[in-house]
Amino acid sequence: MYQLGIVKRNIVRADPAAVGKLAAFGAATVHEAMGRVGLMQPYMRPIYTGAHLCGTAVTVLLHPGDNWMMHVAAEQLQPGDVVVAACTADNSDGFFGDLLATSFRARGALGLVIDGGCRDVKDLTAMGFPVWSKAISAKGTIKATLGSVNVRVVCAGAEVNPGDVVVADDDGVVVVPAAMAMKVADAAAAREANEAAKRAKLAAGVLGLDMYDMRGPLEKAGLKYID
Amino acid sequence: MYQLGIVKRNIVRADPAAVGKLAAFGAATVHEAMGRVGLMQPYMRPIYTGAHLCGTAVTVLLHPGDNWMMHVAAEQLQPGDVVVAACTADNSDGFFGDLLATSFRARGALGLVIDGGCRDVKDLTAMGFPVWSKAISAKGTIKATLGSVNVRVVCAGAEVNPGDVVVADDDGVVVVPAAMAMKVADAAAAREANEAAKRAKLAAGVLGLDMYDMRGPLEKAGLKYID
Amino acid sequence: MYQLGIVKRNIVRADPAAVGKLAAFGAATVHEAMGRVGLMQPYMRPIYTGAHLCGTAVTVLLHPGDNWMMHVAAEQLQPGDVVVAACTADNSDGFFGDLLATSFRARGALGLVIDGGCRDVKDLTAMGFPVWSKAISAKGTIKATLGSVNVRVVCAGAEVNPGDVVVADDDGVVVVPAAMAMKVADAAAAREANEAAKRAKLAAGVLGLDMYDMRGPLEKAGLKYID
């Protein structure tokens, strides 16, 4: 459970077909399709606007001010992975910069989600390597203490297991358990299909009050119109 | 005063001529013209850079995690309105997304100011529908509890009455009481006229110390120059 | 030490050659070259993306809600200076806007670092006048109380002496004591030279584990690989 000093090499990644399907949707849609769970705290923000990512989690457990495990994680990466880094304490140091991004990308990683700080954001933006973090900080880190790679972690309030699907965009970061990935993808697709028709109606001036049949329930709840 | 379950249909909107005049100014200028009151807390930030808005307030009082009243508000909107949404408790959920924006725009609304979270920011940015919020969050909301529409609310620390003028840009959100709108617009115009001349002088190297005759007061206050 | 009501006219600015050398590096590199000290808190953010600045500090000590000393500071500015403004209490008011920026620029200043709020960010962005601040706020300030200019200040957690070098970019703000400027510039240059080779190796797929010879130390620390 809470394991320090462990690197798990063989993890079960979510079904690639499900990951591919989920990649078509944004974080808000996937979050709804999940039943409104699995969302990281809203303090997790992308380092540049328009970033979007969908991949399988390789998890890292860090200690404050120490990024040693990030290098250990690099070796475990496969194309399509996303590194999800949690920290054993609240810390905004810059655990990650352009050198690690270069290494992660060379391994096929799509991006990083880190409950800590990030630096070299200009270079990362130029590389198009997306990072969601809770802070941007030039503060460097040391390499002294063991954490773990590919253990279950809590990142920005969300549980992440190695192999889970991570969907992130301007609205935030959602984690889809590997076993639920296809089901959630289907629910997201159904939701999205549904939304296009709604959007057209609303654009034409139809009110949500009528489209969703809310007038009755509102009256029953006691809503009063006054002049 | 504190009214739940109420929708006020007939509100007195600020004089359109005053709104039109105020639309020429930014939030900082209007705030100064108001005598440095009426500003929302600085945690209210636009979802994209360069957003600017000036319109009349339709107010909404929400409960945490519940956006039912947003649909009720849509029906009360008229062209040139701005929705100002307050919440009875601190909450950063994503109360608002692109579907509601489509509906609000179809009614002629100019934008949204919400003391809560917003989502679908990529779509809203593409639509050019400006939102000032305290958070961005993919977290959706339910539709279960009555709030109110067009009652006086406190939004991000500022009192807003239905019909007040809301001026918002990159610097923040200012609320101008409807009855003061023309007077504030005139004061803003006077201030702006005044600033052009000052800017030219300062650009030419004249010091504020001299332009504002500060040397005497500073000396009197005891300022000492040392080498 | 803590001096109010003082303006120091003659300050010793860092060696221009060192400032010129430091201007080639970002905040993260300089921070590393300093031995990981001298960084302001990460809440200090640039008002626009891509801002970069390297200059000599003219310091200002402000009181909350009062920007009188900013005008006093303007007279002390020389080409290549950066204004560093601290405040005697936590305050996010908009102490600085486009008029002061016009004045500072006319004196040759490169930008502002302020542990407080800033306004007119649209105009400042259009001017290309970079500001690092802890808040953006339309709230104006008065001119009533004496602070100081060119005394040692604590700004966003970092000590700044007049004449120190300030390096700021998207990653944050670092302060280099004047006396250390050349030494730090040399260390930064050495570091940067070193990084190009590392970046190439990592891009080619070499792991940090091997490049930095980490496998031995990790094993010694007890890291276990499991399947």
Next chain:
Amino acid sequence: MYQLGIVKRNIVRADPAAVGKLAAFGAATVHEAMGRVGLMQPYMRPIYTGAHLCGTAVTVLLHPGDNWMMHVAAEQLQPGDVVVAACTADNSDGFFGDLLATSFRARGALGLVIDGGCRDVKDLTAMGFPVWSKAISAKGTIKATLGSVNVRVVCAGAEVNPGDVVVADDDGVVVVPAAMAMKVADAAAAREANEAAKRAKLAAGVLGLDMYDMRGPLEKAGLKYID
């Protein structure tokens, strides 16, 4: 509305009988009796445990770092009043200490609610003069800028009109509009009477599930029990 430089001398205080009745209840009960509105933000904390207060509001509008209006307010106090101090900007300076408390008490005031900082908390505690504030800070303030006394203010997110009833205890601060005071007092009494019986049942082991008849609605909502 937003008035600076104004002192209103004659205000209509809430009915003393209603204030007396409300004094029997805590903030949570009154807040419920209000329909869950009127509560200040939870960052407002008492300076000592066990403080409880119920009185009529004399409002003060302050500027950051300036407590001049507190002295102006003192003259407007009558026995049974509570000073409610708002600030035009976020500020945690120590606007209030034991000298002002001595003056306020001499006028018959019961305590202070301030959206800012407070100091001399040891003395205030010894005096038994309760203060709810958002910060404790030794930082003193100046007396330079006009605010107002007895205008409507927004304090910690709640609207307060002069003469409103303020109920505060360890759970927070609630504001009851003067016109609703008796009605709210009656509702609070009804609620409290109701609670004693519930408490006895729950203490005897009856479940809320049964006492509130929740099993049906929970089943209808889809709750599933698994083993």
Next chain:
Amino acid sequence: MYQLGIVKRNIVRADPAAVGKLAAFGAATVHEAMGRVGLMQPYMRPIYTGAHLCGTAVTVLLHPGDNWMMHVAAEQLQPGDVVVAACTADNSDGFFGDLLATSFRARGALGLVIDGGCRDVKDLTAMGFPVWSKAISAKGTIKATLGSVNVRVVCAGAEVNPGDVVVADDDGVVVVPAAMAMKVADAAAAREANEAAKRAKLAAGVLGLDMYDMRGPLEKAGLKYID
């Protein structure tokens, strides 16, 4: 995994012998014995000083502003349990007060740990019913939306499984996985035994530098003494 609308009735509680052993230690000691993991965020504070608790977790997943599931949880409580309540979004409402505490206590529960707000703190303190929460707020909640009971939750950054041991005191809240409880209890005992001797030495003036043999490593790391 992320399950809404579920109540698990049969959970495996940690070995009572291990719980009994762990009850002798504080949160800091247990946290160290765990290898420095399992700690909730430090924003979780007891509502009164000196509170201490050690019991088995019954978990609750709440929605913001809704405490319906707390009543469902009551039925699942057994003597020695501790309710651990997580929330699907950041919310500081007062989910819990003296009536629920009366019910929980009647079932044998020892206390509550909630990543949200709590109210009636005066009554709870008088009852000696300990609560660790992130806020105190008089704001009440509704009963409208299904969460879950006895599913795995993330509470204040820590993963909690039903049946895990929760140790809480003035220093914070630590979660010990049920399967590790005895091993952690033994490690805590060993650590504590060890500390008594150290304390005596330090009290006698022996330096940690000598007691822990730090002088060599410090010198090797490059520490320099100057005069």
Next chain:
Amino acid sequence: MYQLGIVKRNIVRADPAAVGKLAAFGAATVHEAMGRVGLMQPYMRPIYTGAHLCGTAVTVLLHPGDNWMMHVAAEQLQPGDVVVAACTADNSDGFFGDLLATSFRARGALGLVIDGGCRDVKDLTAMGFPVWSKAISAKGTIKATLGSVNVRVVCAGAEVNPGDVVVADDDGVVVVPAAMAMKVADAAAAREANEAAKRAKLAAGVLGLDMYDMRGPLEKAGLKYID
């Protein structure tokens, strides 16, 4: 200036006579006597109510999550000293507990001021060993990285030099530069003498408006009384 890996053995402590004089005053009085500078941020809070301390600073510069230097500092302590610990990054870990307190006390130290976390607060309270910290956290720290002892540090926004006088109580923490200690002590004494007379007048019902002759300046500033 920013020195890592340094321990300065011989520091110049403030004049004991001045320290003795300052010990008679609280933080608010000393802060005023300093001219309203030298105060740490208000997030620094005592771990128990009623703590009061006045002593000479031995400074420590820590890295996040690492308390190695605290042991190095112990050896430099003399009776009457106060340890002032700063950290190179924002960190709330529990750097300090009852073992270190036992060691510090054995050396004659009066207490600790730390811009980080503290643990074992129950034991520290029982010992009567006062600590002002920004957090309470059970999270332990490692001993791996060199910081410094007795270099100038920035702690919670205030500059502290070794040997400076630290005055702390329920209102916060003030730092008096050693060279100014006697002058500040005299100013504090004058202020306090002055306050007793004021307190008596205010208690007798004299208004601050009259006692401080504020009516003229208020009228001149434009204050209007309305009915």
